[in-house]
Amino acid sequence: MTTAQAASFDVGAQATSPLVQRTEVRLGANVTAAITLDGRAAFALGDGTVRLRDIVRDDGKVAFGDNEIVAACHSGAATALAPFRDGFVSAGQDGRVTRYTGTESGVVPVIDFDGRWVDALAVHERTGCIAAAAGRQVVVAAEGGGRVASDAFASTIAGLAFAPEGRRVAAAHCDGVSVLSAETGAREHLLGWKGSHIGVSWSPDGRFVVSATQERELHVWDLVTLQDLRLGGYPHKIHGLNWLCDGSFLVCTGADVITAWSFAEAGPGGKPPIEIGYAYNGLVTAVAAHPSAPLAAGAYSTGSILIGELTKGEALVARGNEGDAVTSLAWTRDGRGLIAGTASGNAVLIGVPADLGIR
Amino acid sequence: MPETTKVPVTLLTGYLGAGKTTLLNRILSDNHGKRFAVIVNEFGEIGIDNDLVIGADEEIFEMNNGCICCTVRGDLIRIISGLLKRAEGFDGVLIETTGLADPAPVIQTFFVDDDLRERVALDSVVTMVDAKHFLEQVDVAHEAEEQIAFADVIVVNKTDLVDAETLAAVEAKIRTLNKFARILHSEKASVPLGEVLDRGSFDLKKLLDVEPGFLEEDPADHEHDDSIVSISLSTDAPLEPEKFSGWMREFIMKRGTDVLRSKGIISLKGQDRRYVFQGIHMVMDSDWGPQWQADEPRSSRLVFIGRNLDDRELQGAFNTCIAS
Numbered sequence: 001m002t003t004a005q006a007a008s009f010d011v012g013a014q015a016t017s018p019l020v021q022r023t024e025v026r027l028g029a030n031v032t033a034a035i036t037l038d039g040r041a042a043f044a045l046g047d048g049t050v051r052l053r054d055i056v057r058d059d060g061k062v063a064f065g066d067n068e069i070v071a072a073c074h075s076g077a078a079t080a081l082a083p084f085r086d087g088f089v090s091a092g093q094d095g096r097v098t099r100y101t102g103t104e105s106g107v108v109p110v111i112d113f114d115g116r117w118v119d120a121l122a123v124h125e126r127t128g129c130i131a132a133a134a135g136r137q138v139v140v141a142a143e144g145g146g147r148v149a150s151d152a153f154a155s156t157i158a159g160l161a162f163a164p165e166g167r168r169v170a171a172a173h174c175d176g177v178s179v180l181s182a183e184t185g186a187r188e189h190l191l192g193w194k195g196s197h198i199g200v201s202w203s204p205d206g207r208f209v210v211s212a213t214q215e216r217e218l219h220v221w222d223l224v225t226l227q228d229l230r231l232g233g234y235p236h237k238i239h240g241l242n243w244l245c246d247g248s249f250l251v252c253t254g255a256d257v258i259t260a261w262s263f264a265e266a267g268p269g270g271k272p273p274i275e276i277g278y279a280y281n282g283l284v285t286a287v288a289a290h291p292s293a294p295l296a297a298g299a300y301s302t303g304s305i306l307i308g309e310l311t312k313g314e315a316l317v318a319r320g321n322e323g324d325a326v327t328s329l330a331w332t333r334d335g336r337g338l339i340a341g342t343a344s345g346n347a348v349l350i351g352v353p354a355d356l357g358i359r
Numbered sequence: 360m361p362e363t364t365k366v367p368v369t370l371l372t373g374y375l376g377a378g379k380t381t382l383l384n385r386i387l388s389d390n391h392g393k394r395f396a397v398i399v400n401e402f403g404e405i406g407i408d409n410d411l412v413i414g415a416d417e418e419i420f421e422m423n424n425g426c427i428c429c430t431v432r433g434d435l436i437r438i439i440s441g442l443l444k445r446a447e448g449f450d451g452v453l454i455e456t457t458g459l460a461d462p463a464p465v466i467q468t469f470f471v472d473d474d475l476r477e478r479v480a481l482d483s484v485v486t487m488v489d490a491k492h493f494l495e496q497v498d499v500a501h502e503a504e505e506q507i508a509f510a511d512v513i514v515v516n517k518t519d520l521v522d523a524e525t526l527a528a529v530e531a532k533i534r535t536l537n538k539f540a541r542i543l544h545s546e547k548a549s550v551p552l553g554e555v556l557d558r559g560s561f562d563l564k565k566l567l568d569v570e571p572g573f574l575e576e577d578p579a580d581h582e583h584d585d586s587i588v589s590i591s592l593s594t595d596a597p598l599e600p601e602k603f604s605g606w607m608r609e610f611i612m613k614r615g616t617d618v619l620r621s622k623g624i625i626s627l628k629g630q631d632r633r634y635v636f637q638g639i640h641m642v643m644d645s646d647w648g649p650q651w652q653a654d655e656p657r658s659s660r661l662v663f664i665g666r667n668l669d670d671r672e673l674q675g676a677f678n679t680c681i682a683s
């Protein structure tokens with residue numbers, strides 16, 4: 001990062017904002033992923049289960065419902081989780097991709113990689129496609145039951161992302177990102193850049209493909225101008241990439257601040273990122289862009305959770321330095337709640353007023 | 360962040376047939392109450408007695424950081440990060456490489472990857488040697504030579520199959536390649552586990568002394584130009600910080616490909632604490648060590664294991680770093 005734009009403050013010394021309300025429950029094991037469904041929170045755990053809790057709103061306060069649904073999805077850790085229709089899709093170290101519909105049928109198998117760990121998962125809800133990768137192969141499952149598999153890649157697929165229209169899938173691997181047809185699994189083109197690419201994301205307008213690399217950089221390909229650029233300066237590998245719904249900002253982990261790159265107009269070239277919420281000693285381990293407002297939540301290795309206002313560059317504290325690293329973060333669909341999962345196995349729910357009024 | 364205990368990782372190397380799997384099974388079957396995760400070559404033989412065995416598909420890539428010899432194992436980053444996601448936890452990781460593997464990318468992985476550095480620590484490189492076949496293997500196989508050069512502990516196995524004369528020749532050959540590793544003897548890979556596990560060989564805090572070497576070798580007595588040698592440099596005079604760091608930087612930049620391992624305990628002028636470092640090729644790790652005691656000699660010691668190294672030339676360059 002070239003320019004520090006945000007005022008720095010000590011989270012440890014700062015009281016949690018009275019604007020937010022927080023509640024936590026213990027889950028059985030470390031949280032590997034967290035998502036929200038309609039009125040519910042889902043947490044993927046290191047014990048292979050996915051736990052579902054209702055998010056209850058009463059008298060202006062939010063709380064987890066008492067009833068916990070335990071979906072026994074995997075043996076070994078559950079590695080990835082994505083909202084899908086009325087339920088979710090999960091991937092695990094048992095080589096399986098499973099779907100939970102919330103009905104009697106419970107957990108149903110979607111893809112089986114014969115015991116090979118599934119590390120990458122992406123879904124496209126509108127077309128009903130589910131893409132997953134184990135080792136060097138990508139499989140795309142269509143809603144009607146059709147399956148297509150890619151040819152074997154030269155290296156392991158570390159990340160997957162659907163194009164917004166759902167017909168293409170980007171797959172991150174060594175020396176670049178491949179764009180595959182979701183219908184045939186065939187590689188359409190290669191976005192090449194030397195080094196290991198560990199994650200990938202597609203901008204909501206379909207114009208940019210962004211990968212995270214082993215060398216602590218982002219690599220951006222502009223599919224309109226066919227230019228590519230590197231965004232660097234991170235002290236750590238970037239594991240979380242999240243777009244603001246209108247595509248104007250890409251919010252990232254990997255620094256001791258929440259970083260947000262502006263993708264308005266021609267992209268982030270030549271512009272420093274917005275940096276929010278300097279928390280001493282902590283690294284941002286998870287980010288979540290708000291579903292409608294220019295807000296981004298960031299969680300830290302120290303356990304703090306901050307909510308930042310992108311246009312003002314300021315933040316409020318939603319959880320203090322509790323020493324329990326936050327691994328995952330997601331907004332509720334109405335934007336008035338934030339859920340988080342921690343390394344020690346806590347589920348966190350934060351209630352946010354409609355007008356946050358961060359100044 | 361509070362300093363949490365890092366999970367120790369032991370790397371088991373050795374040429375084909377040296378007895379790596381036998382040692383691995385000895386470690387696993389010993390009654391130590393520890394739970395190990397075991398990473399083996401995906402296409403290797405099975406027969407490992409453990410409920411957490413993961414097959415690794417050796418995936419080496421070059422870091423894009425301008426450091427030409429910095430290769431790492433992407434598969435290990437993925438597997439160990441995945442193991443750390445599991446709820447049940449484990450006390451250690453054992454990695455068995457193939458007989459033909461270069462240990463450098465494995466070692467470098469633990470020094471350059473952010474996620475692994477936070478959670479795990481490479482403990483030791485343990486190299487198994489087949490006493491009966493080593494002398495033939497080391498002359499023809501580059502890999503056998505490098506596995507010795509990178510080792511912290513060398514287990515000379517199958518000693519029951521050779522006579523005392525052969526065993527002495529095997530040890531002498533090992534010492535020309537690596538003067539500093541600890542050598543153990545075994546039949547059927549039977550060694551006390553405390554000699555191979557939890558050694559802290561890469562822990563700078565434990566780098567209190569660099570052993571001066573076993574055999575003082577004649578530098579002119581090289582068998583061929585690119586053979587691996589161990590070189591130790593020393594001086595009792597304090598070094599000039601700028602000169603020493605400048606020389607080391609330049610030397611590693613130029614010769615890092617040839618330098619397989621390096622370690623040093625350095626007395627810098629005006630410093631009451633030891634400066635300690637270690638490296639694998641161009642990947643260097645350094646820190647301040649404990650204070651020098653009033654009554655101990657402040658001698659600097661530095662060791663290199665590598666190819667095309669001339670100890671007279673190096674000692675000459677090292678001497679220019681002495682503070683005036």
